[in-house]
Amino acid sequence: MPTRPAAATALAIALTATLVGAAVPAIADDDPLGTIAIAPGATVTIGGWGSLSGTEAGTTEEWMNAADLAIAQHGATLASHPLVLRRVDAGCSQDGGAAAAAQLVADASVVALLGANCSGETLGGIAAVSAAGLTTISPSNTLSAFTAADRGPDLAGYLRTVPSDAVLATVAATFAHGTLGAATAVAIGDGSTYSTDLVTMFGSAFTSLGGTVAASLVVGDGGSTIPDALAAAGDQAPDVLFLALLPDDGADTVDGIADVPALAGVRVIGGDGLFTQEFVAAAGPAALGVYVTGPAFGMYAP
Numbered sequence: 001m002p003t004r005p006a007a008a009t010a011l012a013i014a015l016t017a018t019l020v021g022a023a024v025p026a027i028a029d030d031d032p033l034g035t036i037a038i039a040p041g042a043t044v045t046i047g048g049w050g051s052l053s054g055t056e057a058g059t060t061e062e063w064m065n066a067a068d069l070a071i072a073q074h075g076a077t078l079a080s081h082p083l084v085l086r087r088v089d090a091g092c093s094q095d096g097g098a099a100a101a102a103q104l105v106a107d108a109s110v111v112a113l114l115g116a117n118c119s120g121e122t123l124g125g126i127a128a129v130s131a132a133g134l135t136t137i138s139p140s141n142t143l144s145a146f147t148a149a150d151r152g153p154d155l156a157g158y159l160r161t162v163p164s165d166a167v168l169a170t171v172a173a174t175f176a177h178g179t180l181g182a183a184t185a186v187a188i189g190d191g192s193t194y195s196t197d198l199v200t201m202f203g204s205a206f207t208s209l210g211g212t213v214a215a216s217l218v219v220g221d222g223g224s225t226i227p228d229a230l231a232a233a234g235d236q237a238p239d240v241l242f243l244a245l246l247p248d249d250g251a252d253t254v255d256g257i258a259d260v261p262a263l264a265g266v267r268v269i270g271g272d273g274l275f276t277q278e279f280v281a282a283a284g285p286a287a288l289g290v291y292v293t294g295p296a297f298g299m300y301a302p
Contacts, residue, residue, distance in 0.1 A: 034133050036111050043082045046071075047104035049097070049125065049136075050117030052089035055247045058278050060117040063139045067114055090116050094124030101125025105132040112136070119143035119194040122158065130157035137161065142168060142272060143197050162272070165194075168293045169201030172242060172269050175291065177209040180267050182239035184212050188229055188253060189244040190220045198244040198271050206242075214238055219249060226252050227259070234262030243270045250274045251282035254290055267291070 038044060048067060050060035067085050076083050086107065090100035097116055104110050105128050113129060113136035116122045122141050129136050130153065138146075138160040145151060146158055176182040185206055189195035203213045214236035217229040224232070226249065233241060241263070243250050250270055257263050268290045270279070275294035280287050 038081060038111075041081065043084060043109050044078050044111055045107060045109040046083070046085050047107065047110040047113040047115075047136075048085050048087045049090045049100040049104060049113060049115040049121065050140075051092040051121070052087060054092055055278055056092045056117055059140060059276055060115075063114070063117075085114070086110070090118070090121040090125070092118040092121060094120045097121030097124030097126075098128070099124075101128045105129060105134065110134065114139070116141065119146070119197075120192060122146065123193060126158050127154040130154055133157070135159060140272075143194055144201060145197070162295075165198045165201045165271075168272055169198055170205040172271070172291075172293050173202055173205035173209060173211070176240045176242070176267070176269055177206060177211045180240060182211060182267065184214050184236065184238045185240040185242055186214050186233040186236050186238040187216045187242040187244065188233065189216070189218055190246065190249055191218045191222050194273070195244040195271075199242070202242050202244070202271075219245075219253070226256055229253075230256050230260045230263065234260040237262055238266060240267045240269060243268065243274065245270070246273045247276050247279040247282055250279050251284075251286070254283050255286040257286070269293070 046067065048064045050064065051057055052060055064085065064087055071083055071085060086104065088100040088103050090096040097120060100116070100121065101124070104113060113134060115136055115138055116125065117140050119141045122138065122143070126136070135157045136159070138158070140162050141160050142162055142165045144164040144166040146155060147160065147164055176185060187199045187202055189199040199216050203216060206213055215232060217224065217232055219226050219229045223229070230253065243253055245253060250273065254268060257266065257268070270290055270292040272293050274290070274292045
């Protein structure tokens with residue numbers, strides 16, 4: 001009966017294409033990664049966990065739909081076994097991630113996972129995934145610690161295809177300082193693990209280039225209101241605002257800049273959390289002129 005290594009080594013969404021396209025060895029009992037035995041005719045399941053509700057739902061649906069398309073293009077089978085994607089909502093939170101991972105790990109037909117979407121989801125669920133000997137590959141987590149050289153055993157089952165905050169923040173800082181000629185910046189985050197990591201990485205990269213981060217502000221729970229944060233940013237008269245925010249807060253922030261005369265002409269750079277249609281739709285005309293970090297699609301153009 002077919003077997004499958006417990007730890008996949010394919011890349012992100014390509015995991016699906018790899019599973020449906022690769023030959024599966026008949027015997028792999030001596031595989032150092034371990035094996036998963038699949039009964040004749042049994043369904044093979046890829047577990048998809050991510051934000052299927054809330055403002056991040058659009059991002060998750062995009063890569064889950066891509067996985068479904070890849071499965072369909074290969075006849076929805078793997079070595080004569082039915083192949084399906086099981087979608088579980090992780091709610092963009094640690095608790096949601098823990099619950100989603102627990103559901104998928106308990107499903108004996110799951111051989112590998114795609115996700116999570118938000119870094120908080122992964123923080124909540126990755127220990128259970130790794131403990132089960134499974135691998136998850138995220139197309140959107142950016143928390144730098146997830147792929148750090150000194151990461152702990154709880155992250156043994158984690159891979160990703162998106163660059164970490166360390167890379168994204170360095171790109172943003174280099175663009176701000178070198179291309180825009182910015183000497184001063186104010187960073188605004190929402191206090192989440194993702195946002196805090198991105199703000200920290202941006203500040204480190206920007207100051208290493210000779211720039212000054214005049215203030216790092218927090219909005220939302222435990223922080224100030226967006227109008228108050230913008231007023232505080234205006235007091236610093238920065239050349240650049242760096243926004244480590246998700247679509248709703250990002251849209252409200254760029255929309256509110258016009259109400260602060262001291263920020264007239266300020267350049268705005270958003271992290272990858274604003275690289276979404278939801279941000280553009282919510283911000284409307286205020287999104288014009290906003291720079292956002294994201295994949296360099298031109299690298300893959302014909």
